[in-house]
Amino acid sequence: MATFRSRQARRQQWLRSVSACTKAKWAELLDEVERGRTIRITRHGKTIARVVPEADGRAAEVAEAIERLKALREKTRKAPLAEILASRHEGHKY
Secondary structure (H helix, E strand, O other), rough: OOOOHHHEEEEEHHHHHHHHHHHHHHHHHHHHOOOOOEEEEHHHEEEEEOOOOOOOHHHHHHHHHHHHHHHHHOOOOOOOOHHEEEEEEEEEEE
């Protein structure tokens, strides 16, 4: 019969091996979260946890992007519809 210490030692060894395998995968998952995706962690098909992007930081980035787009809109002139339609095939080789 296994003693408590030997079971604990086996569990720690197992956790170390799992940790080594998941460390690279965890970095990939965090990259996805950083890009705005929500990652669900499941056990037997049931969600047990979620890793979500930081809402405050993302909102600040979005607000900054909107302000840059507004500034760009102010600097550029409006293109006439005829010019837009004429340029849609610009660069096509057909």
